[in-house]
Amino acid sequence: MRKPILAANWKMHKTISEAVAFADAFLPLVAGVTNAEIVLAPPFPQLASVAAALRGSRVLLAAQNVHPEKHGAYTGEVSPTMLTDVGCRYAIVGHSERRHIFGESSAFVARKAASLLAHDLLPIVCVGETLDEREADRTFAVLEDQLNGSLVEVPDARAAEVVIAYEPVWAIGTGRTATPAIAQEAHAMIRGWLQKRFGATGDAMRIQYGGSVKPDNVAELMAQPDIDGALVGGASLEAASFAAIARYQENSK
Ligand code: PEP
Numbered sequence: 001m002r003k004p005i006l007a008a009n010w011k012m013h014k015t016i017s018e019a020v021a022f023a024d025a026f027l028p029l030v031a032g033v034t035n036a037e038i039v040l041a042p043p044f045p046q047l048a049s050v051a052a053a054l055r056g057s058r059v060l061l062a063a064q065n066v067h068p069e070k071h072g073a074y075t076g077e078v079s080p081t082m083l084t085d086v087g088c089r090y091a092i093v094g095h096s097e098r099r100h101i102f103g104e105s106s107a108f109v110a111r112k113a114a115s116l117l118a119h120d121l122l123p124i125v126c127v128g129e130t131l132d133e134r135e136a137d138r139t140f141a142v143l144e145d146q147l148n149g150s151l152v153e154v155p156d157a158r159a160a161e162v163v164i165a166y167e168p169v170w171a172i173g174t175g176r177t178a179t180p181a182i183a184q185e186a187h188a189m190i191r192g193w194l195q196k197r198f199g200a201t202g203d204a205m206r207i208q209y210g211g212s213v214k215p216d217n218v219a220e221l222m223a224q225p226d227i228d229g230a231l232v233g234g235a236s237l238e239a240a241s242f243a244a245i246a247r248y249q250e251n252s253k
Contacts, residue, residue, distance in 0.1 A: 002204065002228045004035070004228055006245055006246045008236030009041050009095070009236065010046075010233075011097070013043075016045070019053075023040070026239040026242065029240065029247075033247055036246065037058075038060065039090055041064050061090075062091055064091070065095075066078060066079070066116060080115050080116055083121055090121065092231070093116070094109035096128055100130075110149060113151065125162060125163070126164075127143055127146040127165070127166060128143075129168055144189075147193050147197075160205060163208060166186050166187055168186070171210075173212070174212060177212040178211055183224060190226070191226045207226055209227050209229070209231070215241055219249075222249075223252060
């Protein structure tokens with residue numbers, strides 16, 4: 001049984017006071033959610049304050065990125081040990097904005113994922129095709145390539161700790177959500193790849209969908225057999241909206 005995981009990716013939004021106000025408003029709204037993991041990923045400077053605000057709750061903290069090295073001359077970067085120190089449990093790696101805006105390769109994503117596992121942090125590894133790639137009928141080839149490259153350093157014994165986020169680039173921040181059927185088709189392909197690569201562990205691994213998830217579409221997405229969670233950008237910025245997403249099971253049949 002895969003525990004659902006609903007994660008908020010705040011990207012480059014919210015000051016410290018806004019982030020803490022979110023946590024204060026959000027926690028009472030999700031206090032009754034016990035059968036899903038809820039994760040908040042604020043920007044780096046807000047992590048410590050959000051960690052303090054979440055203390056004593058079940059809501060977990062994530063970073064939006066990490067550098068694979070533990071320390072060194074990497075100006076502007078943040079190491080996995082710094083993330084554990086501040087209270088993170090997860091870190092997002094390979095988000096399409098990092099791949100496409102900052103030119104990160106799957107090989108670099110692979111180093112980050114392996115380093116997170118080595119430092120007792122859980123990676124959320126993002127994959128997803130662009131609109132051009134989908135229209136050229138290359139979706140599965142792109143996903144396979146990203147999975148091959150990004151998970152190459154994950155030891156078999158640690159695979160169950162890795163979360164995959166399938167995020168079609170054309171659905172991110174566009175209001176254009178993949179239909180549940182389109183999302184499920186990609187998730188089933190990813191599941192098949194995970195099973196081939198990690199054997200039975202592939203069944204236990206969680207695959208989130210990301211791309212314009214909202215309170216009114218989360219339940220039908222989560223009803224798909226291979227969708228185990230959501231990675232949410234825009235709709236995670238308001239406490240009530242992300243709480244409604246985290247509480248989707250109350251509206252599921
Ligand atoms: C994201 O940033 O991972 C994302 C899915 O954004 P949005 O929900 O705004 O499409």
